[in-house]
Amino acid sequence: MKILVTGGAGFIGSAVVRLAVARGHEVVNLDALTYAACLDNVAPVADSPLYAFEKADIRDGAALARIFAQHRPDKVMHLAAESHVDRSIDGPGAFIETNVNGTYEMLNAARAYWVEAGRPDTFRFHHISTDEVYGTLGATGQFTEDTPYAPNSPYSASKAASDHLVRAWGETYGLPFVLTNCSNNYGPYHFPEKLIPVVILKALAGEPIPVYGKGENVRDWLYVEDHADALLCVLENGRTGRTYNIGGENEAKNIDIVGKICTILDAKRPKNTAYCEQISFVTDRPGHDLRYAIDPTRIRTELGWRPSVTLDEGLEKTVQWYLDNEDWWRALQGRAGVGERLGAKA
Numbered sequence: 001m002k003i004l005v006t007g008g009a010g011f012i013g014s015a016v017v018r019l020a021v022a023r024g025h026e027v028v029n030l031d032a033l034t035y036a037a038c039l040d041n042v043a044p045v046a047d048s049p050l051y052a053f054e055k056a057d058i059r060d061g062a063a064l065a066r067i068f069a070q071h072r073p074d075k076v077m078h079l080a081a082e083s084h085v086d087r088s089i090d091g092p093g094a095f096i097e098t099n100v101n102g103t104y105e106m107l108n109a110a111r112a113y114w115v116e117a118g119r120p121d122t123f124r125f126h127h128i129s130t131d132e133v134y135g136t137l138g139a140t141g142q143f144t145e146d147t148p149y150a151p152n153s154p155y156s157a158s159k160a161a162s163d164h165l166v167r168a169w170g171e172t173y174g175l176p177f178v179l180t181n182c183s184n185n186y187g188p189y190h191f192p193e194k195l196i197p198v199v200i201l202k203a204l205a206g207e208p209i210p211v212y213g214k215g216e217n218v219r220d221w222l223y224v225e226d227h228a229d230a231l232l233c234v235l236e237n238g239r240t241g242r243t244y245n246i247g248g249e250n251e252a253k254n255i256d257i258v259g260k261i262c263t264i265l266d267a268k269r270p271k272n273t274a275y276c277e278q279i280s281f282v283t284d285r286p287g288h289d290l291r292y293a294i295d296p297t298r299i300r301t302e303l304g305w306r307p308s309v310t311l312d313e314g315l316e317k318t319v320q321w322y323l324d325n326e327d328w329w330r331a332l333q334g335r336a337g338v339g340e341r342l343g344a345k346a
């Protein structure tokens with residue numbers, strides 16, 4: 001199977017690329033190499049005869065047409081996006097451009113290619129989205145695939161818009177698609193502006209560890225390699241035109257995540273004081289969703305998929321990875337905005 005993966009130089013896309021190649025699939029990685037990308041993320045497969053790279057922007061319809069015609073993929077996994085909520089507060093335009101207009105261009109190019117190929121039933125446009133499209137939960141309840149969309153940030157609104165476009169291309173033009181909405185990911189190669197790497201790197205630097213508000217926000221954490229496994233499972237076995245929620249079955253408050261990371265570091269890289277003494281509560285994010293939680297019934301019962309990594313195991317592996325890969329994260333810390341407080345004011 002030949003898969004065109006967009007955003008394959010990013011955090012989750014690179015995990016998909018590495019896993020797909022390891023499973024013997026051909027992969028074309030299409031990525032514009034924005035600030036969030038790092039080709040080192042795919043270094044383990046870069047020399048494989050199964051792997052090809054195309055530097056291209058998903059907003060560039062002509063480039064997409066050329067890449068579809070040249071590589072003739074069997075399936076598409078569309079992950080390329082602007083992904084950082086805090087950046088979407090300061091500069092929403094880039095999120096509309098890439099996540100909405102870029103997805104429109106991807107759908108147009110995929111549809112033209114699929115029609116020209118004789119509309120094969122086996123073609124798949126797999127759109128990778130987020131549980132943030134559903135908005136926020138209170139103390140109880142879980143998101144199902146039927147939960148109405150109620151996005152609260154420019155990021156989640158742009159992803160919601162892209163989900164609607166994908167669904168419409170299926171209903172109107174018959175383009176075979178699957179859609180997945182996933183909870184927060186963490187793990188190796190996570191760009192150093194997201195919560196878990198920020199906590200690890202601020203702790204190691206001896207700097208204040210910023211926690212938004214009171215740290216009461218709850219997320220359902222999924223280890224990134226489990227997410228890549230779930231995505232390939234849906235790509236191959238999911239029902240056309242269907243949405244699958246993907247969760248980690250690992251709900252935790254941000255403050256508890258920070259505490260766990262501090263405890264792991266106390267053991268792995270001991271110093272005179274406990275890392276948790278560096279915790280510093282800072283102004284909350286505007287419109288910060290309180291709680292996300294995934295009801296995983298559909299993917300579990302229809303496809304037999306469950307996450308394999310517990311939160312404690314995943315955090316342990318992640319902290320160890322950052323300790324072992326200092327060259328990787330040091331190189332990214334110089335990029336614009338990294339290490340700064342973004343999105344603090346609406």
Ligand SMILES: NC(=O)c1ccc[n+]([C@@H]2O[C@H](COP(=O)([O-])OP(=O)(O)OC[C@H]3O[C@@H](n4cnc5c(N)ncnc54)[C@H](O)[C@@H]3O)[C@@H](O)[C@H]2O)c1
Pocket residue numbers: 006007008009010011012013030031032033034035036037038056057058059078079080081082083084098102128129130131159181182183184185186191
């Ligand atoms: N990170 C999460 O916890 C999470 C959870 C659920 C869903 N998602 C979704 O998964 C996908 C990947 O997320 P991530 O965290 O790996 O993101 P990321 O920011 O780490 O990577 C995004 C990649 O897309 C590329 N890209 C951005 N704009 C592009 C453009 N215009 N043309 C081509 N390439 C472009 C970047 O260069 C980068 O390599 C996104 O669609 C995101 O919405 C993420």
